[in-house]
Amino acid sequence: MRADARRNYERLLTEAGAAFGEKGTEASLEDIAKAAGVGVGTLYRHFPTRQDLILAVLRDRFEAMAATARDLTFDDPGRALRAWLLAQLHHITATRGLTAELAVAVNNPESPLHGQCEALFSVSADLLAKAKETGAVRPDLTQPDLATIVHGIAWSCESDPVRQERLLDLFLEGVLV
Amino acid sequence: MRADARRNYERLLTEAGAAFGEKGTEASLEDIAKAAGVGVGTLYRHFPTRQDLILAVLRDRFEAMAATARDLTFDDPGRALRAWLLAQLHHITATRGLTAELAVAVNNPESPLHGQCEALFSVSADLLAKAKETGAVRPDLTQPDLATIVHGIAWSCESDPVRQERLLDLFLEGVLV
DNA sequence: GCATAAGCGGAGGCAGCCTCCGTATATTTA
DNA sequence: TAAATATACGGAGGCTGCCTCCGCTTATGC
Structure with a gap:
């Protein structure tokens, strides 16, 4: 070039x-x-196409997210998982305006970005497996559950990181007593 | 006319x-x-404006939702709350394509639809208060928490009611053991 | 039935999408 | 270093959809 x-x-x-x-x-x-x-x-x-431009921008953001994932420390599995979900929230918020596109990439295996998603999924899956081993999370929880809820939360209060964190904690801890 | x-x-x-x-x-x-x-x-x-048309369509959907709310039975407060949240999910899904607009109306007090939202909010607030009285939910839970998470879930798996219900239950029950 | 207020609809100006191709410039080669 | 050539540039132009404006049509009240 x-x-x-x-x-x-x-x-x-x-x-x-x-x-x-x-x-x-x-x-x-x-x-x-x-x-x-x-x-x-x-x-x-x-x-x-517009789509190509959007995807190229997102590709950049995925790199950043993957870098964050590499830097995660793995002390307590439950806390590590929470930290990773929170980091995802921050990244998705930084991708303001493209959250919907991001969600498409995550949920649709046809998306040209799905490959890059996989890398992030495997980080989630690893953390999730570790957390299950130590009994930190319920055993029926899946990686797609996490991906979906994180995107839902990020989207539904796109401009308010404090509320995002609160909703994440509600999700983790549960609402029913 | x-x-x-x-x-x-x-x-x-x-x-x-x-x-x-x-x-x-x-x-x-x-x-x-x-x-x-x-x-x-x-x-x-x-x-x-396009916005006026969108709002008019949504107004119709709000009516339907309010009607559902009126028909709710109030046996066990915890179950009633869950039923209402689930009903909301179904309605939002039926409003496919307008979920984002709906969320704007819910979150932005400036929206011309906010008034109609209030009616639904008060239903949520009532159910929530009852559930708190009986100790069915954690006392720090708020009505906006519920509105936001419901929209997040509805949006993040717009076309899959089964997953919506699963995520709602995960949210209610919590994920950490 | 007629008057008239209310409503209709599409032509037309404008903005953004995307393509096409003549022009310009980086790179290669001698 | 200068010519040759492959590569890239950019904006004019055709097209679609947005929205406005106003002459025509029709429902309604007398």
């Missing part, structure tokens, strides 16, 4: 992330191109 | 509900007008 092409690609990705975060996935692609200082033609050559 | 106007209004509402359910809130308004057998002008006179 030519140097100018790579440069434009990066700038488009940056501006797209900002625009999607501000205005949601319906942000004008012409505006994104303008913000990146290129013509629409260039945008469409790099990202033939 | 003239008879023909009322007729067109109703038909537009019906078609809009169908279109939003099928294609989401971005469904073409011209298509909706066509499906209802009227010109776009008529659609825009009745519903000056």
Whole structure:
């Protein structure tokens, strides 16, 4: 790839992330191109469809999430699991505007991002298995349960991390006495 | 309101509900007008903005939900609360495509639908108070907690009522042992 | 039946989507 | 270093959907 092409690609990705975060996935692609200082033609050559652009932005975010996962410490399995779920919440919130797309990627095996999801799933699955071994969580809990509820919580109070954390704890601890 | 106007209004509402359910809130308004057998002008006179149309559709759904609430039986408070949350899940699922709008109405006091939400909130609040009295739920649980988690669950597995019910029960019972 | 208030509908201006292709520039080669 | 060429750029233009405006139509009251 030519140097100018790579440069434009990066700038488009940056501006797209900002625009999607501000205005949601319906942000004008012409505006994104303008913000990146290129013509629409260039945008469409790099990202033939809006979906391609969205996916490219998400791919970046997945990297960040995978990095977080690698840095997790594994003292108490129950606490480790909670920490990981909380980290996911923060990442999803940082991906404001794309939460719905993220959820599609997670739930739909057809998604081109599903492969990257798998890596994160396996982190969840490992932590979950450890937590089950030590009896920290109920044995019928599954990794998809966790993925789904985390996305549900992240989406339903997208702009309020405090409430997200509260709902996560309610979920973990239960509501019925 | 003239008879023909009322007729067109109703038909537009019906078609809009169908279109939003099928294609989401971005469904073409011209298509909706066509499906209802009227010109776009008529659609825009009745519903000056897309938002107005969405809100009108939701208003209908709220009525249905309020009716469900009135029919609730109040034997065991814990069970009654669960039944009400489950009923909400079903209604939100039936409002497929508008879940996000619904959540906005619930969370944003500025929304023109917030008034109708209040009626439903008070049902939740009553059931919640009763459940607390009998010690069926933890005392720090709030009505907004419930509203938010229900929407999160409904949204995160929009098309799978079985998983919705499972997640609701996980939430109620808790995950940590 | 007529007058008129109320309602209808689609033409048209505008914005954003996406394609296409002439122009410009990075890279390779001699 | 300069020519050759592969690669990339960018915006004009066709298209679709949004929304407004206003001349035409029709229900309703007298």
